[in-house]
Amino acid sequence: MSTPVLIVDGKPLQTAATFPVINPATGRAFTACQLASLDDLETAVAAARRAFPGWSATPVDMRAAALAAIADAVEAEKEALGRLLSSEQGKPARTAAMGEMNAAIMWTRATAKLRPAMETIRDDESGTVQVHRLPLGVVGSITPWNHPVLIAVWHIMPALLAGNTVVIKPSSYTPLSTLRLVEIASAHLPPGVLNVVTGEGDMGRAICARPGIDKIVFTGSTPTGRSIMASGAANLKRLTLELGGNDAAIVLPDADVDAIAQKIFLKAFNNSGQTCAALKRLYVHESLHDALAERLADLARASVMGPGDDAASEYGPIQNKAQFDFVCSLAEDAIANGGRFLAGGAPLDRDGYFFPLSILVDVTDGIRVVDEEQFGPILPIIRYTDAEDALARANAGENGLGGSVWSSDIAAATALARRLVCGNVWVNDHSVISPDAPFGGAKQSGIGTEFGLHGLDEYMQLQTVRVPR
CATH class of the missing domain: 3.40.605.10 (Aldehyde Dehydrogenase; Chain A, domain 1)
Incomplete structure (x- = not known):
């Protein structure tokens, strides 16, 4: 062409x-x-x-x-x-x-x-x-x-x-x-x-x-x-x-880790995290936190990142140098504030703007990677003990594009999802859109x-x- x-x-x-x-x-x-x-x-x-x-x-x-x-x-x-x-x-x-x-x-x-x-x-x-x-x-x-x-x-x-x-x-x-x-x-x-x-x-x-x-x-x-x-x-x-969106997802204590891990992973890292309505903050009940974090880290480590013209590539680079530098700065700030990467966490040593799919734990609200939209392949996982507290934290901040709740109890998850202050909510899914349903953001x-x-x-x-x- x-x-x-x-x-x-x-x-x-x-x-x-x-x-x-x-x-x-x-x-x-x-x-x-x-x-x-x-x-x-x-x-x-x-x-x-x-x-x-x-x-x-x-x-x-x-x-x-x-x-x-x-x-x-x-x-x-x-x-x-x-x-x-x-x-x-x-x-x-x-x-x-x-x-x-x-x-x-x-x-x-x-x-x-x-x-x-x-x-x-x-x-x-x-x-x-x-x-x-x-x-x-x-x-x-x-x-x-x-x-x-x-x-x-x-x-x-x-x-x-x-x-x-x-x-x-x-x-x-x-x-x-x-x-x-x-x-x-x-x-x-x-x-x-x-x-x-x-x-x-x-x-x-x-x-x-x-x-x-x-x-x-x-x-x-x-x-x-x-x-x-x-x-x-x-x-x-x-x-x-x-x-901008900084979409939060809340995983309730009755969620099935085996059933939701793969889907959460895909919704967070689609397009290497460079999607407005990607899942960008994951609040997980303390009873499931470690198991789900390890499962997501396993998926991240197994993923193949490479150039777009390589048939083996599952995920590509960050699109431009400015965004790459921003994502690197978020990772450095997270580590400086006690964050721990179970997978990834540092740019790959190769040409181009490659930052691996990264799973981050031991962080909470107030850290840049949680409060700011990373628009890249880092998923911070935040431990919580009370669903009302998780909801309050999910609703904090200026963004309100999307959010989701994950649970084995559809009715309870739907009730909680309706209380998320955002233009789009999902239950046991995230970032699904279609040409027949309206899509737009709340707040900023x-x-x-x-x-x-x-x-x-x-x-x-x-x-x-x-x-x-």
């Missing part, structure tokens, strides 16, 4: 500058990507604004047919696109990268089946009152580096189905797979409906401040989300912000909702229509 290019107004955009794209398995650049200028952003926004009247007037069934065609086209290229994704993100090509591609295809097809609702509030002798839903205009999408294709799909597809046009900026760490996704999709859309620009913080800030963009959808850190809110205030941009973990009809509403303006008899 040749290096993907920027698509603006339905055609390739040539830029004067480029920037290197690093393979995190080596720490070295493997190609260069086009770097957009602020003038290029102006061109993209102008193209999206020109395309909006025609696209918004296109019947929703035709817009849905375009999404279905995009899904088919992505499926035809998913092997090559998955390898490209693996090269820039680091995740194993044959498993995690292909899983992301399959999820992106499935999500696109599921989104194509949604239809905006029209509600009749009143229909009587005085007249009718109906609520219609109208597209907003131009949507600016800013996506992260952990799941670059799938999250781009989460942003783009409902925006397009709702009748909006889009300007997307992928992370500068992982731009290529998103650029290729846009190339593929643009062949099935009118010019200007979907445009892509690249850049770092200055480009993101320009998108957020640009008056010609009506809505921002962003997935990333809470500090950046706050900055986006401030930048978008000038024209009261609509916002959907899926921000975000604003707005994604997925399903609730998520589609985020891309539309309610219009109340009153008609007398």
Whole structure:
């Protein structure tokens, strides 16, 4: 596959500058990507604004047919696109990268089946009152580096189905797979409906401040989300912000260690822990703590970590040097505060940004690795004696994306899970999402909702229509 290019107004955009794209398995650049200028952003926004009247007037069934065609086209290229994704993100090509591609295809097809609702509030002798839903205009999408294709799909597809046009900026760490996704999709859309620009913080800030963009959808850190809110205030941009999570899980004393260990392990270390709704803090009753910790450590030690193009690799590196250094600092701080690693705990002595899957005990709240979102392959296990105390600690802090309770008593676990202050809760599972159910954060973990009809509403303006008899 040749290096993907920027698509603006339905055609390739040539830029004067480029920037290197690093393979995190080596720490070295493997190609260069086009770097957009602020003038290029102006061109993209102008193209999206020109395309909006025609696209918004296109019947929703035709817009849905375009999404279905995009899904088919992505499926035809998913092997090559998955390898490209693996090269820039680091995740194993044959498993995690292909899983992301399959999820992106499935999500696109599921989104194509949604239809905006029209509600009749009143229909009587005085007249009718109906609520219609109208597209907003131009949507600016800013996506992260952990799941670059799938999250781009989460942003783009409902925006397009709702009748909006889009300007997307992928992370500068992982731009290529998103650029290729846009190339593929643009062949099935009118010019200007979907445009892509690249850049770092200055480009993101320009998108957020640009008056010609009506809505921002962003997935990333809470500090950046706050900055986006401030930048978008000038024209009261609509916002959907899926921000940081430090998801807690509570294991009750009646849980079956044999039944839950493997699942907890997978939910903590999916994508080497680089998932917003991964299980990131594990509170375990003292009666089960040692047994579950040892079981998880056994699984960590047996896991194979390596480059994405190695068929034996089960887990890949941390995606970038800054995040790698942050994870290393959390491990060092934990050890300095009495923490003990049963598995891992120090970076691997090899090229690239490899930090092993790590199980940490003898830590508690107040230590950085517990209080901060590590977004990497360290799972701190915190011993507790009273479930109410564990619940209070799980609810402490500014994040509220997800949480879970693990128990053999489903009713008791569900009752406790409902008291977790977060947007998503699970019983005997974690981080399971689907395109038909809303997903969003509480507290500082975000604003707005994604997925399903609730998520589609985020891309539309309610219009109340009153008609007398």
